[in-house]
Amino acid sequence: xxxxxxxxxxxxxxxxxxxxxxxxxxxxxxxxxxxxxxxxxxxxxxxxxxxxxxxxxxxxxxxxxxxxxxxxxxxxxxxxxxxxxxxxxxxxxxxxxxxxxxxxxxxxxxxxxxxxxxxxxxxxxxxxxxxxxxxxxxxxxxxxxxxxxxxxxxxxxxxxxxxxxxxxxxxxxxxxx
Numbered sequence: 509x510x511x512x513x514x515x516x517x518x519x520x521x522x523x524x525x526x527x528x529x530x531x532x533x534x535x536x537x538x539x540x541x542x543x544x545x546x547x548x549x550x551x552x553x554x555x556x557x558x559x560x561x562x563x564x565x566x567x568x569x570x571x572x573x574x575x576x577x578x579x580x581x582x583x584x585x586x587x588x589x590x591x592x593x594x595x596x597x598x599x600x601x602x603x604x605x606x607x608x609x610x611x612x613x614x615x616x617x618x619x620x621x622x623x624x625x626x627x628x629x630x631x632x633x634x635x636x637x638x639x640x641x642x643x644x645x646x647x648x649x650x651x652x653x654x655x656x657x658x659x660x661x662x663x664x665x666x667x668x669x670x671x672x673x674x675x676x677x678x679x680x681x682x683x684x685x
Contacts, residue, residue, distance in 0.1 A: 509576065509616050509684060517612050521605050524583045524677065527665035530576055531683065535657040536568045544653060547592060550627030554634040555641040556649040557627050564655030571654060574621055574683035579658075580609060581667055582678050589674050599625045602678035606648065610682050617684040623656070624648040624680040651681055 511528060518526055541558055544550075550557045561567055582605060584598040606624045614620050628634065628647045635642055651658050658679045662669045669677045 509613070514578070514612060514616070518580075518609070521580075521609065522582065523605070524581045525665075525667040526578060526580045527667065528576065529579050529661060529665070529681070531572055531574055533661060533664055534571065535660045536564055536571075536655045537657055538564050538655060540564075540652050540655045540657055544650070548627070549592075553636065554628050555636045555644075556647050556653065558653050560636055561649050561653045567654035571621065571623075571656070571683065574619075574685050576685070577681050577683035578609070578613065579661060579665065579667075580606065580680050580682070581662070581669070583675050584678070586674050586676055589676060595676050598676055599678060602680070603648070606680040606682070609680075610648075613682050613684050619685050621683040622648040622680065623651040623654055623683075625650060625678050648680070651679055656681070 541564065544558050548557070552559060554560065562570075582602045584601065586594050586598060589595060603624060603626055606622060610620060610622045626648055627650060630643050630646050641647055658681075659669055662679065669679075
């Protein structure tokens with residue numbers, strides 16, 4: 509990966525922050541999935557979410573097959589951060605940026621694994637659990653679905669994830685080799 513080239517490209521995006529990471533910095537925990545299971549309406553409805561993504565241990569093994577990655581963060585404002593529906597509705601711009609940056613990295617790397625904020629919205633109705641995913645190359649599972657404590661990673665890289673009372677910080681991890 510040509511980091512200098514990539515950093516020049518990243519300057520064109522409205523990123524709040526970014527950091528080059530190594531996967532050995534990641535903390536995996538089953539408790540991260542609590543929100544998925546108890547608060548997210550997408551749980552058990554899509555291939556991008558638990559339980560379809562596998563156990564946290566299976567996700568950890570998938571992620572650890574990569575050594576390096578890029579963490580990107582964007583921020584958006586909402587009227588009430590406690591309103592999960594409103595908060596989730598602000599993901600689209602972050603996802604568009606994640607897709608574009610993933611394509612930049614794919615142009616330089618043989619393999620990528622992108623974990624983002626989505627529960628996958630490519631199809632009007634997900635084929636889960638009756639049939640395989642129709643577009644696995646487009647689906648970016650949620651970082652939290654893999655049990656990754658992204659706030660820990662942000663802290664390690666000096667990224668403030670509590671930017672304000674009604675500001676949502678969205679994170680994506682683009683792993684590559």
